Amino acid sequence: MKLKNIVSLASLAFLLGAASCNVLDTQPFESYDEATVWGSKSTADAFVTGTMSDIMYGYINGNQTNWEERTSNAVHSNGGNGIVREQIDRYNGDGGFGDFGSIRRCNLIIEKATEYAGQGLSDAESKDLVAKGKLLRALTYYRQARTMGRFVWVDRVLAPADTASNGLMMSTTKTTTESYTYILNDIDAAIPDLPTSVKAGELSRNMAYAFKSEIALQAAAYETDATKKREWLKASIAAADAVEGASLGTDFGSIFNEKDRYSNEIIFAVYRDKANTNTDAIAPLQNVMPNTNNDNLVKNGCGPLFQTNGGQPFIGWLWWAPTQNLVDGYEVLDEATGQGVAWNESTQFKNNITLVQGSAPDWAIDQEKAEVLFYGNAKSDKSVSEIMYTNRDARFYGTFAYDGCTWWNEDIYTTVNGNLWRKSNGNLGPHMGLSNYYWKKGVYNVEPRVLAGTPTDYHYVVTRYGRVLLNKAEAILWLAGMGEGNYSDAVALCNQTRTVHAKLPAKQINNLQEAWNFYKQERRCELPMENDYYWSLLRWGKHGGYANNGVAPGGKIAGFTEQPTYVEITKDRKSFYIGKVTHGDHDDRQFREDRRYLFPIPQGQIDRNANLGPQNPGW
Structure with a gap:
């Protein structure tokens, strides 16, 4: 097969045009030798792989x-965004409307x-490909749901007549129930013919089940019919x-780094190879690394000086840093019990x-x-x-860089006038952590350092x-509150991640x-x-009650x-305070429950085609 045929067929991804068009562009549609691509499994697989790459x-x-920043888990070094301050309008496109290509x-x-x-594909090969197409279609629509x-459901390859003025008129699904029914039906149709024993970077039956367990949760949250809600919660568990x-x-x-990139826990990840990947192409790597050097430290009376890479071990392009709010959730082993x-409730804290x-x-x-709060x-x-950081939840050490740790072969001081203060x-x-913490999760140990143009392998964990x-566990809790099952089953599941990942003793729970x-x-x-976390907060808000305080x-x-x-810690590490991040109006956090549970369908689309309405509530 000639490479140009694959590239040409891949161009079909864009035949539906941008979402801003009233009439979907379906040209050209007769220019490709289909048999070249679809006449063998290997060439068809190449098209599927390219499609998967774009969708994932x-x-x-x-x-x-950036979705962490829209919660209190993270802050942007340039200031808060308009979503958390309710500053976006009905023309906003953050919902990802369309993606027709x-x-x-x-x-x-x-x-x-x-x-x-x-005609080149066996029945088994054909079923495998169809299943992968349906799974990818479901995952594309889930991002919009x-x-x-709601979204524009298209379940066939459109021809020009379909979009003519006397042909198909684009319209959106009418309810979230309809949207999630399409998505979950696609996944259910795909599952029997998906492969079982594959690598974590390939489409599989496990990947479909993993996504279904979460998609069904999200569907249940927005469902008003109690019978349907139960059905989807049980589907999540199954x-x-x-x-x-x-x-x-x-x-x-x-x-999440190079040490165990093919962990048996990973169900699906997107893998990148250093042969065609540099650190500046990896947002969760380049944009979480601080940027300072010994010249800055000397100029501003900070230290100790860095010892590696000519005093410049940290020359990333940090935008996002984790918050003390998030850090607070990671428990410590009490030295007495x-x-x-x-x-801040431990014996060692109270005693010292x-x-x-x-x-x-x-x-x-x-x-x-x-x-200052305290x-x-x-x-x-x-x-x-x-006192703060010894014997914490083991996930803490794999998630954050903090004062007193060693990172990139440097002793880290986030104290006042410290080297990563x-x-x-x-x-x-820009480009330092506003919270005096830095993300460590997902950061590869790139040699010699994270620097634009430095080749690196990488993997993004999508589901595990x-x-x-x-x-x-969440589905079990919902059902327990509806009178079915026992919350203790959910507690047992949470204790699995707590004991294995956090290395903490199992927690004893007494009620729902x-x-x-x-x-x-x-x-x-x-x-x-x-x-x-952003999506979980929405689910918990929809559920209400114990799920939402x-x-x-x-x-x-x-x-x-x-x-x-x-957190702010003195240079001698004898005093500290916890304060609100006010830089860039990060402390201005608002939530309008009449509209924020769903983003708007961009009003410009509805203005051009009324069938895309009605607009979502509150917009």
């Missing part, structure tokens, strides 16, 4: 970072694989139970720190005194950092077994409310930087209005 790019490109490619796979059965709730052969990795951090507790509420310490910068002073020889470049802003277990609190904390600590279903979501916080 939408799950990874920036999603590990990807849908057309999926439909091409389905139709051509069927047509060429017996969870943002906007899908989780159907995943075979996966297991929890014993070293949490290594699952041996149980996991909040870091004098805590002061409601005021700022004398050493706080004047303009930041109003930010502070503490060490009353023993132990340093604040030692938030102001070591002279003031707040730990996530599936937690999906099942405690079970929900445990589950929410466990999911938040397990899945940051995996494009999850006692608020009625569909009410305000406290997780979206929680102000992000940072």
